[in-house]
Amino acid sequence: MDRLDIEQCTKLRIAFLRIHCALLILIILISPTYAISDIHNGLKNETGNIDCLKCHQTHKVLKPETTQSGIFQKLQSMPDNFQSFSSSGVIGNITLITSSGQNWYQQGIYGPNASGDSSTDKSWGWTFFDETPASGFITPLETVTQRNKIYALLLDSGNNSSPITGAQVTSNITFWTYNGISYSNHTSQIQLIEDISRSGLYSGNFYFYGGTDYSGSDMGSCDGCHLTYYYGGTDTKVGYFPGNYTAIITAIADGKTTTAKTSFEVTPWGCEDCHGSGNQHRTNQIIVPRDMDSACYLCHGITQITHDGTDAGNPHQNTAHRNIECIDCHTNKSLDPQTFNGVSFTRGGFNNAPLPQYNHGTAELNGGTHISLSCKDCHNDLMPPNPSGGYRLDNxxxxxxxxxxxxxxxxxxxxxxxxxxxxxxxxxxxxxxxxxxxxxxxxxxxxxxxxxxxxxxxxxxxxxxxxxxxxxxxxxxxxxxxxxxxxxxxxxxxxxxxxxxxxxxxxxxxxxxxxxxxxxxxxxxxxKNLPKIPECNDCHNSGASNGAFTTDQIPDWSPGFAHVDTNNDGAPDIQCRMCHDTMHDITVKNCRTCHTIAPINHPIQEPLFTQYTPAECLNCHGDPHQVTSAGGTDCIACHSPDDVNISKFGRHANINTSDGVGNVTNNDCWTCHYRKDMLRSNVYLCESCHINSTGIVNVTNASLIKGDFMHGMTTCKACHAPSTPGFPTAPAYHLNGDVGPLGRVERILEKFK
The missing domain is CATH 2.60.120.380 (Jelly Rolls)
Known part of the structure; x- marks a missing residue:
């Protein structure tokens, strides 16, 4: 090749190189800042990009509080561009999760007795009263009522398990009655109403009848306690009876329908199994001058207030009850419709009273993960203490x-x-x-x-x-x-x-x-210990041992909301029972109960997604009671050293000095990743801080402030965000641990060391 040919080739190479560099610069300038892999190709560089939200903004994450100090002490309020995914349009199928207030319930029995003849009394069990209308004994009303609550959570499987609003949700509940002759089931439908502050959560109340329509105006009338017969009325309703109650929940939304089933066991109160029916009060005129109905609770209740000022004592402090077991009163007697053939009465027990006799099996009162616990483990040992010491004049x-x-x-x-x-x-x-x-x-x-x-x-x-x-x-x-x-x-x-x-x-x-x-x-x-209603965090906390130990932030069971914020109001919205069922049947549901299929563009796709265990899911999503959209809150534990090399943070090692100077911790990560997640829309980028001393953080070092057209460039990423290998249009700030936040400039500076 002669000299002319060599010069022409050299000129062509230089021209080609210039064109190539110009194209690279142009691509860098217009490329999306946040892309780090092929699944992000084509995303627009916009805050709140709807394409990003399809994958990453299923649920809003609770805003963490991060203590800032050092040069980034004046952190301003964080932007809130989260969008709600609640929608009446259902893209996929309706995922329906159900639960009830209690999986085991107790129902006092009020049977028919219109004659006043104690020999035909069919009343049986401790009859609660529903204070609607109020009894008037105590203000505010006791929260005792004959009801059970039915819950339903509706999620859209095709929209990243987002809550479904505006649905029509009903429950058909099969219950049991006994009129003294036949034991039969019936069905009642209740409407489940959506909680306007908890997207996708629906609930409704199923009420047990106490067994009577009062002839007077309310519980304040005489027939609230005494036999209706004596006051010119007739009982018109038979009380709902023990048995296995089933609830079929139907949800309809956007033309789609799904159903689910739950059930709860109803067992009788055990008072009259020992004490007999209300007849004993009818024969002892010293105690009660008129025949009593079987509303034991009215005199032997929590407040101990009766209308005449006498006090019969409540059952938990009665000395005669010290040697009986919890289930002697809170019975586990399960009635099977195939074997239950009615109730008869035989004399016995206290005062030779009429005791109910009936066929029954037994129900497991406490199941799930707590099956090995006794009543006393949660509700206290009620045996009285034995204070030591003797008479002392000084008190x-x-x-x-x-x-x-x-x-x-x-x-x-x-x-x-x-x-x-x-x-x-x-x-x-x-x-x-x-x-x-x-x-x-x-x-x-x-x-x-x-x-x-x-x-x-x-x-x-x-x-x-x-x-x-x-x-x-x-x-x-x-x-x-x-x-x-x-x-x-x-x-x-x-x-x-x-x-x-x-x-x-x-x-x-x-x-x-x-x-x-x-x-x-x-x-x-x-x-003295009293029966208590426990909270989950009484046992499950960082001070516990064995299976109860946890560092998770366990909320109270009531009101009991955790997991995620579905409606962007800053508070979690998934009720505890939707993941753990009812209090006496605690379970830990699999993540896939709600998240039935892999979300679009989720890093883990099918079929691997459905094979993931809850533990594997939580490796990325953190505390199940306060999950993050991705990543958990321990950035370094997962991302160092393969994704992020914390030795290459340079000045950014002091971006947050609350936990020391010169060391990189999660607090430094959270200063930029301010939501403690991996959403690209939740990151402070170079321009957020390094812009004419007026950014999110006021940078005081003039050499760190980006001026207009500094170095002839208008974007920081042109020099500071090296492209991902194989994807020249995808800048990255951590690049598989090869660089730190300084990006490409860091490599240049290394040459001068």
């Missing part, structure tokens, strides 16, 4: 707060505190009860021989048939009690937190605000 002192407990279901502790006083005959029993403020509260004091069964006329606490009580008023405090010759044994002191009002023949109570109080006693005193 034993104990302080507490009443009315500081507000459970979702009625509890003794909502209205009262209980104490055991261990008394001998070493001296008088002197008590002093004082409290803060001007509210009216009081106490009941039950002697060791208390038994309402032994009542006589007149009532006498000294005989043990009636408690000592004091409807205290703040003008008389401290209230005092003294007994110079106390019975030896365990006295029960109940502090009640309501203002007890004597309205003549009617007594009622108004619950007061939380009040601090102090008790002084000449004999040792110790607080």
């Amino acid at each position: 034993y002192t104990i302080s507490n707060t009443i009315n500081a407990y507000a459970p979702s279901f009625a509890s003794l502790q909502q209205f009262s505190d209980y104490y055991v006083i261990n008394t001998t005959q070493g001296g008088p029993l002197n008590l002093s009860f004082d409290w803060e403020g001007t509210s009216n509260i009081g106490f009941y004091l039950y002697p060791p021989n208390f038994n309402p069964k032994n009542r006589s006329t007149p009532l006498s606490p000294n005989k043990g048939d009636y408690p000592y009580y004091d409807g205290s008023t703040f003008t008389n405090k401290p209230e005092k009690f003294s007994n110079n010759t106390p019975l030896s044994g365990e006295w029960i002191l109940e502090v009640y937190g309501y203002d007890l009002i004597n309205g003549g023949w009617t007594w009622s109570g108004i619950l007061q605000a939380p009040i601090n109080y102090t008790i002084k006693s000449t004999y040792p005193i110790e607080r």
